[in-house]
Amino acid sequence: MAIPVPVQTTRVTPVTASALARFNAASTDEVIRTLLTCLNSHHWAHRLASHRPYPDLPSLLAAADEAAYDLSPDDLTEALATEVLPPLPEDTYAAAHTALSAAYAAYEARFGHAFVICLDGMAADEALDHVLAGIRSRLTNDPDEERAVAAEELRRLARSRLTDVLQGRGELRDQPRTTRTRQTAQTPTP
Template sequence: MDAFNIAPADDARALLLDCLHSPRWAERLTAHRPYPDVDALLAASDEAAYDLAPRDLAEALAEETLPVLPKGAYSAAHTALSAAYAAYEAKFGHAFIICLDGLSHAESLDQVLAGIRSRLANDPEDERVVAAEELRRLARGRLVKALRGVGNCATSPNGATSGK
């Protein structure tokens, strides 16, 4: 945590913006440094994500990209997902996002297909809530990975340590 806590504010913000494309979220986490440990930072991350205003959420969602299919996925899956992604974006106005942390590559394709099919049935407000939760989960996982990358001993969302 020391590297993150003592990094210049601009560097900390840049690292955080790679995790969640919300300047408000990144600024809030940067401003509340230092954090005593990774769990405290993850708790602050969750709280800041839950507090995103609709405009902040829309801004973060606009910068997200579609989930990548695992290598070896058959072409029919690409076709089905392309059509589902297009329908989702037309209905909700942003990319479909889903957190696949903890899933194997083999499971991820099924999870993406099932997720997009079920979420296409949501009304826009219900989907905003689901998308916000997926975005929070993505940010949490990305933050753990980013902290590992700067040499910290980060704890993953499931409690395992990185071994650094």
């Protein structure tokens, strides 16, 4: 007899025209501050802000992707400087924290920047294994190859975070500004 496996479903909040309208109408400073929470590259944020208004979300995401593909080495360094590891679930064993901390330290020592990985669509109980496997696998990359992989992960993260903003889970809302909980957060201590 097969044991049913629970499937994680995610309720997706659609991007409304009003959210995109607020993004398009917000002050340049506010939009740049918001965009920097998605990807900490001033060049990327200014480029997206300067091309407003966007007619729809796919146009904005296409522009975000294009701008991310065009990051210079200095822009990439700037963006990587503020990234941190994804959080572990609170009930994670101390051994997992230790393994993640060791893998992260080895990665940072080899490449000189934070490990970034997009966990969109990943079940919470699979995230730790995915992060550890990703670090171990990417430790074999040469530095140039790894910067390209990291840039792609940053692009995916920026896209996800930007979508979150426009779905009301980020900075640009009618309510007062609050600190945004990002998909990447502080490395927990064991």
